[in-house]
Amino acid sequence: MHPAFSVIFLTTLIGAGQGLFLALYTGQVYAFFHLLSAQADRGFYAGGSLIALSLLVGGLIASFFHLGHPERAWRSAAKWRTSWLSREVIVLPAFMGMVLLYGAAHWLDWNPPLLTIGTLTLNATMVFGVLGTVLCFILFICTAMIYACLKFLREWHSPLTVANYLLLGCASGFTLATAYSAYTAPDLMGFYGKWAIIITLLAMASRIASLLRNSKLKPKSTLQTAIGVRHNKIVQIAQGFMGGSFNTREFFHGKGVALLRSVKWIFLLMVFVLPLLLLAGGLSTSAAVLLSTAFLVQYAGLLFERWFFFAQANHPQNLYYQAIA
């Protein structure tokens, strides 16, 4: 497939925003159950929510560049019963609204008890956080299922795609939370940093698993099934036109194997190896610069990762577009 930058930015930006929100709320839940001695002030949560919200808005803006008719984008909420894209379109603004509510409640210190379960009293921010978390996970699933549900794009049609979107988003979000806390609440830095390392390791495991899976895939469609002729040797002489078409532009990345391979190593390095080293270094020396570099490197690496994710998918329609003449 031809990687579109609008979609690359959409998925990586909202992934980081979602991860950051989950990180903030994880911190709050730990504090709520007194598992964490360090307490963050409400400015920390409000500021963090604002960053998460900006990332989500950035992703949303990027997504509009993908549409030919952005002014009709509202229509895309119609088919949520069948289309994962439609579901994403509904869940993304709902999640953004919940992040806004969560951040605003913290900022305005509006935190009355909303819910009592047994002896547990949940205040407004805790309730918003739970709802936000649920929406956040649904959003991860929707985003990933847009790709994973296309069964003949076999590189994507796997539960690993969902795992990757979830874990990579969380990894970048927790790394961002670590960098953010290094500047605003240094007591929490260690807590977020350890989670960032754990999730980055998990993401590395699932991304490598999907790379291994994809390297072993054998195509199900062949030129034989594409045109229905049984012969071992079939070559296309003409695809029906001399110039390009939508089919030759949208479904081919047009880059060599060597470039694809180097992008793979670049993202493995930038998403996993370097951020892990920087996080470890930053945590042991409490150097905020190292931690923010960790996030920037990891985010940039995710752009390569997403590019590779699209480029690697081999669409069966490409069988019909092999020869110009």
Added chain:
Amino acid sequence: MTQLALVIDLNVCVGCHACVTSCKEWNTSGPAGSMSDDRPYGADPTGTFFNRVQTYEIGSFPNTETLHFPKSCLHCEDPPCVPVCPTGASYKRKEDGIVLVDYDKCIACKYCSWACPYGAREIDEHQKVMKKCTLCVDRIYDQNLPEAERKPACVLACPTSARLFGDVHDPESVVSAAIRENGGYQLMPEWATRPANHYLPRRKTRIRIHADELSRADNPLKKERQLPQPGKSEPSLDDVTSW
């Protein structure tokens, strides 16, 4: 239930592209607006088409065969392109099974084209909507046309009648009979899209003659054998008949 479809006879198609030009001519002049082209006379022409004719070579020289292969939307009975559309712009008509795009609803997210394994959908770069074969839905029901012309433009244009049009759910239709009697098949059956369009394979016409069939072994009168020359003393025809 009706499922309109094309049946394309690869045994007859000569790859003349008449269906391609006829399709473009009809559909670019239609009420839905033109099918835009860029640099049509330039070095790198590109444009929107519903139908393409491709050519394949099967086998290696000297045992090769050329196959001309017209390709358009197959109006799948389980179209994977329809449920993924977030706006409902892509839909399959209940009454005749034609898969259509509502150009007023399409946001050009291109998701449907990703979901079609056949590459049958092409975006119109100027109108910014997804386009594909409509089976000439704006002509097959047109009461102003003579009955014989209520067929897709490609079918009417084909000089060899390689394209048949009809209801594949009606067992008595021309298309159903053609599929049944001539080994009609579907493309990429592995994805269970159940294309409504079918293709008829190349067919070889051969007669088989055994060596002993070259002379008539079953001729009791030996009619073909040369008769012996009559002797000089034998009576001639003049001797035995009276003229």
